Each structure stands twice: as C-alpha cells, then as structure tokens.
Amino acid sequence: MRVFVPGDSAAISVGADEVATAIAQLDSTVEIIRNGSRGALWLETLVEVQTPSGRIAFGPVTPADVQSLFDADFLNGGAHPLSLGKTEEIEWLSSQERVTFARVGIIDPLSLEDYRAHGGLIGLRKALKLSHEVIINEVTESGLRGRGGAGFPAGIKWRTVAQSFGEQKYICCNADEGDSGTFADRMLIEGDPFTLIEGMTIAGIAVGATKGIVYIRSEYPYAIATLRKAIEIARTSDWLGSRVLGTTHAFDIEVRVGAGSYVCGEETAMLESIEGKRGVVRAKPPLPAVEGLFGQPTVINNVLTLSTVPMIMAEGATAYKSRGVGRSLGTQIFQLAGNIARGGIVERSFGISLNELVNTYGGGTLSGRPFRAVQIGGPLGAYFSSAQIETAMDYESLIAAGGMLGHGGVVVFDDTVDLAQQAKFAMEFCAIESCGKCTPCRIGSTRGAETIDLIIKGVRVDENKKLLLDLCEVMTDGSLCAMGGLTPLPVKSAMINFPTDFDGVRK
Amino acid sequence: MKFSPWSQDAALTLLATLRDENGPVLMALQLMQEEFGYVDQACVALIANYFNKSRAEVHGVLTFYHDLRTTPPTSHQISICAAEACQAVGARNLEREIKAKFNDEVQSAYCFGNCALGPAVMVDGKLIGRATVEKIEKALQ
Numbered sequence: 001m002r003v004f005v006p007g008d009s010a011a012i013s014v015g016a017d018e019v020a021t022a023i024a025q026l027d028s029t030v031e032i033i034r035n036g037s038r039g040a041l042w043l044e045t046l047v048e049v050q051t052p053s054g055r056i057a058f059g060p061v062t063p064a065d066v067q068s069l070f071d072a073d074f075l076n077g078g079a080h081p082l083s084l085g086k087t088e089e090i091e092w093l094s095s096q097e098r099v100t101f102a103r104v105g106i107i108d109p110l111s112l113e114d115y116r117a118h119g120g121l122i123g124l125r126k127a128l129k130l131s132h133e134v135i136i137n138e139v140t141e142s143g144l145r146g147r148g149g150a151g152f153p154a155g156i157k158w159r160t161v162a163q164s165f166g167e168q169k170y171i172c173c174n175a176d177e178g179d180s181g182t183f184a185d186r187m188l189i190e191g192d193p194f195t196l197i198e199g200m201t202i203a204g205i206a207v208g209a210t211k212g213i214v215y216i217r218s219e220y221p222y223a224i225a226t227l228r229k230a231i232e233i234a235r236t237s238d239w240l241g242s243r244v245l246g247t248t249h250a251f252d253i254e255v256r257v258g259a260g261s262y263v264c265g266e267e268t269a270m271l272e273s274i275e276g277k278r279g280v281v282r283a284k285p286p287l288p289a290v291e292g293l294f295g296q297p298t299v300i301n302n303v304l305t306l307s308t309v310p311m312i313m314a315e316g317a318t319a320y321k322s323r324g325v326g327r328s329l330g331t332q333i334f335q336l337a338g339n340i341a342r343g344g345i346v347e348r349s350f351g352i353s354l355n356e357l358v359n360t361y362g363g364g365t366l367s368g369r370p371f372r373a374v375q376i377g378g379p380l381g382a383y384f385s386s387a388q389i390e391t392a393m394d395y396e397s398l399i400a401a402g403g404m405l406g407h408g409g410v411v412v413f414d415d416t417v418d419l420a421q422q423a424k425f426a427m428e429f430c431a432i433e434s435c436g437k438c439t440p441c442r443i444g445s446t447r448g449a450e451t452i453d454l455i456i457k458g459v460r461v462d463e464n465k466k467l468l469l470d471l472c473e474v475m476t477d478g479s480l481c482a483m484g485g486l487t488p489l490p491v492k493s494a495m496i497n498f499p500t501d502f503d504g505v506r507k
Numbered sequence: 508m509k510f511s512p513w514s515q516d517a518a519l520t521l522l523a524t525l526r527d528e529n530g531p532v533l534m535a536l537q538l539m540q541e542e543f544g545y546v547d548q549a550c551v552a553l554i555a556n557y558f559n560k561s562r563a564e565v566h567g568v569l570t571f572y573h574d575l576r577t578t579p580p581t582s583h584q585i586s587i588c589a590a591e592a593c594q595a596v597g598a599r600n601l602e603r604e605i606k607a608k609f610n611d612e613v614q615s616a617y618c619f620g621n622c623a624l625g626p627a628v629m630v631d632g633k634l635i636g637r638a639t640v641e642k643i644e645k646a647l648q
Contacts, residue, residue, distance in 0.1 A: 260572055
C-alpha cells in the first residue's frame with residue numbers, strides 16, 4: 001500500500017513529518033512516499049493514497065486526524081470528512097497547465113526510476129543527438145524568457161556564451177529566490193530536482209560548459225539537502241560526470257550555499273558570492289555571458305528557466321510557444337501568497353487575469369476581510385489596488401500597468417494594510433540589503449525611509465512627497481542594479497494607487 | 508543544536524577540505540560557523556593565511572553576510588520572517604509578541620519561501636508555518 005505524504009518544507013511546516021510518523025505508527029506495512037507538494041498549500045498536509053482507480057486525496061490532515069483516517073479505512077479510499085476525492089479531479093489542480101511543474105507532487109523526488117517513468121531524461125537524450133546550434137535554436141524558438149525576473153530570452157543568452165571563447169565555461173543556476181511571496185524555485189528543487197539537473201546538463205551541452213553551479217540560499221535548508229542528494233544519485237548513475245549518459249560530453253554540478261544576502265540574487269553579486277567574496281554588484285558590461293564566473297563565459301539562469309528546458313527539448317519549441325500571449329510565451333508559475341485563503345502554486349499560460357488568480361484560485365483573503373492591495377513580483381514589484389484586478393498577467397501587460405512580473409509572486413493584503421508603511425518598508429529593506437556599491441541605493445534608501453516616516457507623521461506632507469518622488473527618480477536612473485533601481489517601484493505605485501494612505505493623517 | 512568548542516587544530520583540519528576549491532573564503536567561513544556555531548575572531552587570520560588572502564578581504568566577507576556571526580549562540584535561535592507576505596498575515600505583531608515572551612535570540616529573516624502559510628518562523632533550523640506563540644513554545648521544548 002502506497003501513501004504519499006509531502007516532504008516539501010511548506011508541508012513540513014504545518015506538520016507533515018508528524019503526520020507521516022503517525023501513519024507509520026498505526027500501520028507499519030504502509031509504504032510512505034515523501035513526494036513534493038502538489039502546490040495546493042492550503043490543503044497541506046495533503047495525504048494521498050494509491051488505489052486501483054487512482055490517487056485519492058485527504059487534506060488538510062493534522063497528526064490528530066490520522067486515527068480517524070484509519071477508522072474510515074482511508075487506505076482503501078474510505079469516506080472521511082477530509083476526503084477530497086481523486087487528486088486529479090480537484091478543480092484547483094486540474095484547471096492548471098502544469099508544464100514546468102508537471103512532475104512536482106506526483107513523483108518521489110529522489111527516485112530516478114520514477115523520474116524516467118514520468119518522462120524524465122527524454123529531453124536530454126534528444127539534445128545529446130543534436131548539435132549545440134540546433135539546441136540553442138530550439139530554446140530560442142520556444143520564446144522561453146528568464147523566469148528570475150528580467151525576462152531576457154534564454155536562447156539569446158545561451159548563444160552569446162556559445163560564441164564566446166573561454167577555457168572553462170559555466171552554467172550558473174540562480175536559486176537565490178529571495179523575493180517575498182515566491183517559493184516556486186524551492187518547491188521545484190524539493191519536488192523534482194532531477195528536472196533542474198537535466199536542464200542544466202542540456203544548457204552545458206548547448207554552450208560547451210562542463211561545470212554547473214547552483215547558488216542556493218541558506219534559508220532553504222530542505223531544498224539544499226534534496227538537491228545535494230539528487231546530484232549524488234545522478235553522479236552514481238551514468239548521468240553526471242565525465243561521460244553524460246555514455247556520450248563523450250562531460251558535465252557535473254556543484255552546490256554553493258548563500259549566506260543571507262538578498263542582493264546576491266542579482267546575477268553579478270551572485271557571481272562575486274560564488275567566488276567567495278562580498279556580494280557586491282559588478283558594473284556591466286562586460287556581460288556575464290562574456291566574462292562571468294572567474295572571468296569565464298557564464299550562462300546565468302533561474303531555476304524555473306532551466307527546469308523548463310527539458311520539456312522544450314522533449315516536446316519541441318512549437319508545443320511550448322503555442323501557450324501564452326504576445327511575447328510572453330509558454331506558462332508562468334504564479335505563486336499566491338500573503339493574506340490569501342487558498343495559496344500555493346498556479347501554473348497557467350501567460351495572460352491569465354489577476355482576478356482569476358486572486359479570487360478564483362486564491363478564494364480571496366485568508367482573514368475574510370475585503371481585499372485591498374496586491375504586490376506583484378516581490379519586494380521590488382508594484383502594489384496594485386483592487387481597481388486593477390483585471391490586469392493580464394504577462395510581461396508586457398504588467399509593465400504597461402506600471403508594474404512588473406518579476407519571479408511571479410502575488411502577495412495579497414486585506415483592508416488593514418497601510419500602504420505608506422509598506423512603502424517605508426520597501427526603502428528600509430533596500431537599506432538593509434543594499435550591497436553599498438552605488439550611492440543612490442546605499443544612501444537613497446535610508447533617506448527614503450526617513451522621508452516616508454515624515455509623511456506618515458504628517459510633517460510638511462506635500463513638500464516631502466515631492467522630495468520622495470525626486471529621490472525615486474534619482475534611485476531609478478542612477479542605481480547600478482535592480483535593488484536600488486526598482487525599490488522606487490513599490491514606493492511610487494503605492495503613492496499613485498493608494499493616495500489616501502499618504503495624506504499624512506493618522507488613521 | 509550542538510557545536511564543537513572552538514579549536515584552531517580542528518579549524519585547520521576543516522580548512523584542508525577546501526584546499527582545492529575555487530573561491531573558498533565564504534565557504535570557509537560558513538564551515539567554521541557550522542562546526543563551532545560562530546566565526547571566532549582567530550579565523551580571520553587563519554583563513555587569510557591558509558588561502559593566501561589578506562585579512563581585510565576575509566574580514567570584508569565576514570562582515571558582509573547576515574548569516575555569519577562572531578559570537579557563540581547562547582540560546583535557541585528564533586528567526587521570524589519580516590518580509591511582505593508574512594507581514595500580510597500579522598508577522599509584525601507576532602514579532603513583537605515573540606520578543607516580549609522569549610529570552611532567546613530573535614532575528615528578522617527575509618523569506619523562508621513559505622509565503623502561502625505565513626507567518627513563517629524558523630526555530631533552530633525547523634520551519635514553522637502559520638506560526639503562533641504557542642507553536643513556537645512547543646518547538647522550543
């Protein structure tokens with residue numbers, strides 16, 4: 001009898017380990033698989049039972065529910081108040097378009113056998129038979145853009161690295177997922193790490209790199225452990241090493257762990273950090289694709305970008321780009337977070353409305369109070385008001401609406417939020433996390449927080465608002481990277497979309 | 508969490524495992540903290556000598572990263588996520604409550620990637636979702 005109890009850290013944070021232990025104690029013959037999370041995080045711990053007619057889900061299960069599950073004969077899909085029926089028929093999941101997240105929550109993350117049985121390694125096997133030019137063309141043709149936030153076409157980046165000369169090229173995976181409201185990188189690594197390894201291997205073959213490095217944040221201890229185990233498994237099979245799947249290609253991956261610095265998610269600061277230095281941003285040019293890690297040509301892609309490549313190689317660029325709108329092709333992994341009733345991972349084609357995400361999937365606020373604001377794209381993303389709920393979620397539409405998609409995080413706030421406080425926090429966060437290299441970011445952030453504080457206290461409000469907008473302009477135009485350059489985005493969008501919060505009147 | 512008492516010999520043995528690494532300084536500092544619970548002041552010169560770097564370089568790295576600490580931990584380690592998604596579900600109030608209630612070291616962190624089940628708190632490396640004072644109390648036992 002197979003029972004699935006997620007080993008994802010979000011599930012563990014609400015008692016999945018204790019649920020697994022309780023099940024094992026009541027029936028030691030049950031085979032418990034610690035799968036990734038299906039992404040419906042409000043249903044965690046989501047326990048699934050393998051039955052002849054498919055997987056039956058129960059959730060949210062607490063350790064105290066386990067006895068009653070056994071009493072209801074849940075191992076044979078017995079009726080129970082927590083029963084959700086067949087997992088594949090839960091509408092929240094079945095209405096999604098799982099492409100990058102196709103296997104997450106379904107397979108045992110560390111079973112290579114499971115991985116192969118669910119379409120794993122097809123993309124890599126195909127790539128190994130192709131010239132690097134053809135692989136790069138396929139990725140370019142798919143329209144895949146960088147999922148870390150910048151949205152740069154992946155194929156063009158790869159071509160630059162392929163055409164650059166270097167003794168040791170690198171594939172660097174940016175797993176420094178520091179944006180609040182985002183957790184897709186973490187869930188993918190914890191739930192299907194081989195996909196990332198496969199994507200990196202394909203990238204290595206495409207550009208002629210034999211070394212891969214995953215830079216992963218220290219705040220993700222569970223993901224680090226899973227990824228390290230997966231790499232070890234790939235090394236002891238015939239995958240990673242001097243002969244990738246028996247070919248003459250060599251590729252290996254190393255994990256480097258961050259040390260609690262947000263700015264190290266910026267690609268050049270990340271390179272400095274991997275080199276063991278202070279995570280100080282580099283001036284560009286030279287682009288990392290030409291002169292990156294240790295001065296060598298380097299592909300830097302986000303976890304989700306690299307993890308989408310195996311599917312593109314397996315099913316072809318045409319299949320991928322048939323989804324999405326305009327220049328935002330394929331699917332996006334949206335992350336519903338904050339004050340939301342049904343939070344988690346929603347993978348859908350680009351172009352879905354904010355309304356569908358927040359209300360249809362999210363079910364409104366967790367507190368039950370009216371929804372007032374949503375921050376899209378992490379701490380450097382804009383705050384939108386409920387009046388903008390019909391905004392389409394793709395790169396271009398969000399820019400047109402005065403925001404950005406970023407890494408796809410959607411953080412919901414109810415009507416108790418004070419946007420002046422949120423704007424002040426944006427500046428304070430920048431002050432804490434600034435690498436200190438450029439003046440607008442290092443000093444502007446502190447001055448910005450002070451100025452917003454004066455506005456909140458009602459001191460010379462109009463004058464200070466003007467000053468704040470001027471400061472935002474300096475930071476936007478004068479900062480070296482997105483840290484200082486985009487901190488004005490949440491600040492200004494809060495001022496524009498929630499003007500009454502900045503009138504200096506105490507509420 | 509159990510840490511070894513500071514020992515220069517043990518430190519040197521650990522540093523030897525990084526001999527062939529490219530760009531080893533941050534890894535070396537992290538390794539020291541993993542073993543001893545903090546980075547002893549003696550590590551700066553030790554690492555500088557071992558990897559042929561200046562002490563200024565090592566000091567620079569040590570003081571840049573929020574994770575690295577130069578004093579031994581004296582209590583349980585509580586980290587509360589102070590970022591937006593957790594703010595949206597009351598992290599600011601929870602932080603005040605925790606600081607008032609527990610004598611342990613409480614730090615602000617920025618995101619554990621548990622943003623749909625906030626507030627998120629980490630107690631001695633264990634992640635707690637939908638955190639409350641009661642849940643933290645239980646984790647500390």
